[in-house]
Amino acid sequence: MSERTLSIIKPDxxxxxxxGEIYRxxxxxxxxxxxxxxxRLDTQKARAFYQAHRQRPFYDDLVAYMTSGPIMAQVLxxxxxxxxxxxxxxxxxxxxxxxxxxxxxxxxxxxxxxxHGSDGPGAAREEIDFFFRPDxxxxx
Ligand code: UDP
Ligand code: MG
Numbered sequence: 001m002s003e004r005t006l007s008i009i010k011p012d013x014x015x016x017x018x019x020g021e022i023y024r025x026x027x028x029x030x031x032x033x034x035x036x037x038x039x040r041l042d043t044q045k046a047r048a049f050y051q052a053h054r055q056r057p058f059y060d061d062l063v064a065y066m067t068s069g070p071i072m073a074q075v076l077x078x079x080x081x082x083x084x085x086x087x088x089x090x091x092x093x094x095x096x097x098x099x100x101x102x103x104x105x106x107x108x109x110x111x112x113x114x115x116h117g118s119d120g121p122g123a124a125r126e127e128i129d130f131f132f133r134p135d136x137x138x139x140x
């Protein structure tokens with residue numbers, strides 16, 4: 001079943017010039033990029049985006065990291081896109097991420113782990129709406 005998911009290349013990934021390499025992996029795996037936007041989150045937006053984590057000890061650091069520079073947000077579409085993107089990303093902690101995943105190859109720490117991906121259909125819908133208007137998505 002075709003699905004959509006939200007992906008973010010986090011500030012460390014943009015700063016290190018990893019956008020092209022990560023987009024190559026999406027396209028090589030058959031995920032279609034149907035919308036993309038560079039933006040920079042302010043504190044209020046980053047807090048809102050990660051509100052599910054507001055009680056966690058890492059929340060303030062995460063918000064500081066996510067506002068430290070521009071990010072690339074993209075909507076990926078394809079069969080089972082949510083899980084397939086999570087597989088390309090690898091585990092949250094790069095030290096535990098499978099060989100060949102983005103986080104294993106490029107992640108510096110459990111915080112600075114280069115990419116975000118929605119974790120389920122409800123989150124995907126909310127996170128896509130957070131960054132994109134329907135007009136800016138081009139299903140194909
Ligand atoms: N994070 C962190 N410390 C932790 C767990 C997570 O700094 O112990 C950061 C990390 O950048 C992660 C984000 O918070 O990507 C969101 O955490 P989540 O558990 O949702 O991981 P993800 O879905 O990104 O793999
Ligand atoms: Mg998550």
